[in-house]
Amino acid sequence: MKKVVLYVRVSSKEQKEEGFSIPAQKKLLWDYAKANNFKIVKEFEDDETAKVEGRTGFGQMIKYLNKNEKVNTVLVEKTDRLYRNFKDYVTIDDLGVTVFLVKENEEIGKDASSHQKFMHGIKVLMAKNYIDNLSEEVKKGNGQKASSGIYPGGSPPFGYKTERRDGKSIIIIDEDNKGLPIKIFEWYATGLYSLQDMVNKLKESGLLIQANIPSHSRVTKMDKSSIQRMLRNPIYYGDFIWSGKLYSGIHEPLISKELWDKVQETLDRFENKKMIKKYNTLKFAFKGLMKCGECGRNITAMRKIKPSGREYVYYACTKHNTNCSQSPVTESVLDRQVEKMLEGLKLPQRAIDYVTDGLKQSLELKRSTEGKTKELLSEEKLRLEGSLDTLYEDRLNGVISKNYYITKSTEYENRIKGLGRKLEKYDQANVDYYKAGVDILELCKKASFLYQKATCEEKQRLLNHLLLNSTLMDKVLTVTYKKPFDLVYQRVSRAREAKTELAARSVWRGGRDLNLH
Numbered sequence: 001m002k003k004v005v006l007y008v009r010v011s012s013k014e015q016k017e018e019g020f021s022i023p024a025q026k027k028l029l030w031d032y033a034k035a036n037n038f039k040i041v042k043e044f045e046d047d048e049t050a051k052v053e054g055r056t057g058f059g060q061m062i063k064y065l066n067k068n069e070k071v072n073t074v075l076v077e078k079t080d081r082l083y084r085n086f087k088d089y090v091t092i093d094d095l096g097v098t099v100f101l102v103k104e105n106e107e108i109g110k111d112a113s114s115h116q117k118f119m120h121g122i123k124v125l126m127a128k129n130y131i132d133n134l135s136e137e138v139k140k141g142n143g144q145k146a147s148s149g150i151y152p153g154g155s156p157p158f159g160y161k162t163e164r165r166d167g168k169s170i171i172i173i174d175e176d177n178k179g180l181p182i183k184i185f186e187w188y189a190t191g192l193y194s195l196q197d198m199v200n201k202l203k204e205s206g207l208l209i210q211a212n213i214p215s216h217s218r219v220t221k222m223d224k225s226s227i228q229r230m231l232r233n234p235i236y237y238g239d240f241i242w243s244g245k246l247y248s249g250i251h252e253p254l255i256s257k258e259l260w261d262k263v264q265e266t267l268d269r270f271e272n273k274k275m276i277k278k279y280n281t282l283k284f285a286f287k288g289l290m291k292c293g294e295c296g297r298n299i300t301a302m303r304k305i306k307p308s309g310r311e312y313v314y315y316a317c318t319k320h321n322t323n324c325s326q327s328p329v330t331e332s333v334l335d336r337q338v339e340k341m342l343e344g345l346k347l348p349q350r351a352i353d354y355v356t357d358g359l360k361q362s363l364e365l366k367r368s369t370e371g372k373t374k375e376l377l378s379e380e381k382l383r384l385e386g387s388l389d390t391l392y393e394d395r396l397n398g399v400i401s402k403n404y405y406i407t408k409s410t411e412y413e414n415r416i417k418g419l420g421r422k423l424e425k426y427d428q429a430n431v432d433y434y435k436a437g438v439d440i441l442e443l444c445k446k447a448s449f450l451y452q453k454a455t456c457e458e459k460q461r462l463l464n465h466l467l468l469n470s471t472l473m474d475k476v477l478t479v480t481y482k483k484p485f486d487l488v489y490q491r492v493s494r495a496r497e498a499k500t501e502l503a504a505r506s507v508w509r510g511g512r513d514l515n516l517h
Helices: 015-016 022-035 057-065 087-096 116-147 178-190 195-205 224-232 257-272 331-345 351-395 404-452 456-466 485-515
Strands: 002-010 038-047 073-076 098-101 105-110 160-165 168-173 239-242 245-248 290-292 298-306 312-317 467-473 478-479
Touching: 002 022, 015 178, 022 073, 022 245, 038 073, 057 195, 073 331, 087 116, 087 478, 105 116, 116 245, 116 485, 178 195, 178 224, 178 239, 178 257, 195 224, 195 478, 224 257, 224 456, 290 298, 312 331, 331 404, 331 478, 331 485, 351 404, 404 456, 456 467
Parallel strands: 002 038, 002 073, 073 098, 290 467
Antiparallel strands: 098 105, 160 168, 239 245, 298 312, 467 478
């Protein structure tokens, strides 16, 4: 009996309510294991609706599989339940385990065909794109909350707590813990204490022991960085920062704006006394993309101007504490190598047509697995529309009051609009799923041409998108493509090798026939 592990995940409250719950996923996987004579030796799960950072279950599963080499199979509902990004994909791929994607009827492992692996890589990219599309609405909602003065973050800063009012989550002053941040601002504003002095003063004061600090709060450490973050946070005087913008909050401030300004002056005064490191902000196409193939050190970029006034860029090993023998190489040499390498991504049209058909099949499968969810959403929308009609009739007949009608009709209309937006998102995400796949193939086809025409900054973005772990040795750049572009490169290389072999055989046969005459 084959030993396997089971992994389940939900990432939103909506998924819990729409048939993707942890118990529903487990039942599906246990039934599959039983039908296929698999023995589930360990279960791992991640409920990302909980206020916990990271993916505890995923990390535990990776550790378990590393320690138990005889267990080399993972059961999961479908692609987007296992991977959130390409890092997860690479982690699983490096383990060399076999993954059974039950709903997709797919088995991905070392014995899978190159086409399966290629399509699987595309699906992972699509899953990430799909997640991004669905998360856009959440970002919009948080942006609207911020614009109305409501702090949209998760756990509020220390000294505040969350409370539900009129169906909205807002922050209010935490009466049990407000004294600690107030004291920290007042002490630091005197200018008599450095951040380290503040750490020591807090320990001596006993305020940390008296405070009712939640176990998940970063304030439990109360080191220099924790204090500095608190002192720089405008939320304490009534504003807050969200997505890099400053908003005026409707919450009650803990300190005055005058006190906060005084603290900022004191912080700036201390920081200006320190050495400020100036970073190189010049743009280089290959910056941060390569390591030395001889010693493993970073490759640094330099811009030089010849006596003639001509400017050129070269790359060289940092050679820090090593006897590395590598000599510098100019950017123009690397440019020519990259242009040639990117030609290796150009799929023949027949292969593009083949993969496009595969994407269409994958999209149809994806649509079928989402059919139940959309059906449930549509049924709920129809039910609410019926309730709204009944409510209107009750109002006309005088069964309910005007105020009650306004309150309930507004509630129903908002819920109906919300369900309509969800249905639209599913439809749009399906369109984007296929479009993104075609875009990947289109990028592979045009990568070399785009690189030749690109600016320095555009080259850097393109290379960061395509490559990782590249090395420079004896002025030769060796690249590794990111997934799924590595699979495209492998497929093109094999096709060209096969074509070359076929041509060689044809020449040999022709020569043999010639000799016979």
